[in-house]
């Protein structure tokens with residue numbers, strides 16, 4: 001099975017259809033209006049006219065009736081901005097990355113870093129598979145060792161009957177692949193046996209299937225152990241569904257404003273070490289990583305709470321909370337490594353129902369859950385580098401300020417071709433407010449300063 005997966009992945013990476021894949025480089029995208037961006041995506045064959053209409057509609061195609069099929073007591077729909085992370089190359093493939101997020105700077109920062117990384121081949125990322133864990137808690141056994149031995153002795157029978165509960169998943173090449181039994185015996189707590197069922201969920205995130213298997217196995221586990229089965233639920237500490245993403249960026253590509261590439265790299269390493277030794281910093285470091293991963297998770301209709309829970313729990317696996325990504329220098333190269341569980345799917349859940357989520361999948365052009373997880377790993381690493389690079393050089397506020405000024409200037413009516421100059425003047429002025437932007441814009445137009453831009 002592992003071999004087949006590996007071959008599928010290699011096939012994916014060297015896919016001959018890649019020649020039709022749109023480039024993730026789109027020069028000047030940030031200067032365009034949203035209408036122009038959508039038109040350009042149609043022109044490049046990323047989306048079609050119907051998709052463009054969907055993007056321009058309110059609610060992204062999700063009406064109250066659909067919302068009512070998704071949750072209880074629905075009264076409406078909450079919209080979020082959807083943007084594209086640009087410049088991504090992951091495992092040699094270009095990806096336009098849909099990101100749904102309300103915070104400014106995230107998409108700009110990740111696209112900026114992806115552009116830098118692209119110069120040295122982009123990101124490498126490996127998802128180890130789609131295996132999740134279903135937990136069955138057993139309490140009240142008379143003889144704990146015997147109970148454990150009984151489960152272990154019937155391993156094959158248990159796996160076969162678990163698989164009989166999910167024939168479709170088995171048919172798709174997944175299903176229960178193994179189990180383990182843990183005896184938890186900790187001081188003042190009640191003793192318990194915990195049976196872990198390892199379930200390959202293929203391209204689904206898998207929560208429903210796992211919970212059904214865990215519930216379906218309960219009677220037999222009670223019979224074998226003589227105890228009482230209590231909780232039957234998946235674990236979001238999906239440490240058999242990890243992704244490892246890396247990038248290697250030469251110093252020469254890191255020079256930034258007055259900072260040399262070496263200074264930027266050393267600053268990023270120092271910031272990484274801060275997160276490695278201090279959980280207070282690690283939490284913020286990891287929040288920045290999740291800015292990117294969470295945004296892709298939401299855009300692709302996945303359960304971001306599950307992903308967050310698993311990623312943070314993994315960071316505390318040895319008893320101390322640690323960063324999801326670290327940075328080192330090798331010779332004249334900055335090397336970044338991210339490793340976390342990423343539990344996402346490309347089928348099921350809102351992916352079936354939500355029209356904009358379906359469109360996000362179409363734009364991303366991924367073929368499997370593992371491939372989506374690999375792209376997300378790369379996005380997390382890029383997001384981390386974007387934050388550390390800003391923090392280690394001019395600080396985070398300056399970049400935020402210019403993005404804020406850009407949106408204020410656009411709200412004040414500056415045309416895309418006027419934006420750069422108005423933003424520059426607005427920042428010099430220091431009062432980044434719409435009324436001030438309007439005054440500046442009108443004065444610059446009147447004096448002819450914006451004519452060359454028109």
Ligand code: MEV
Nearest residue numbers: 284285287288387388396
């Ligand atoms: C803000 O949303 C994220 C950062 O705080 C991340 C970090 O500090 O690494 C900038």
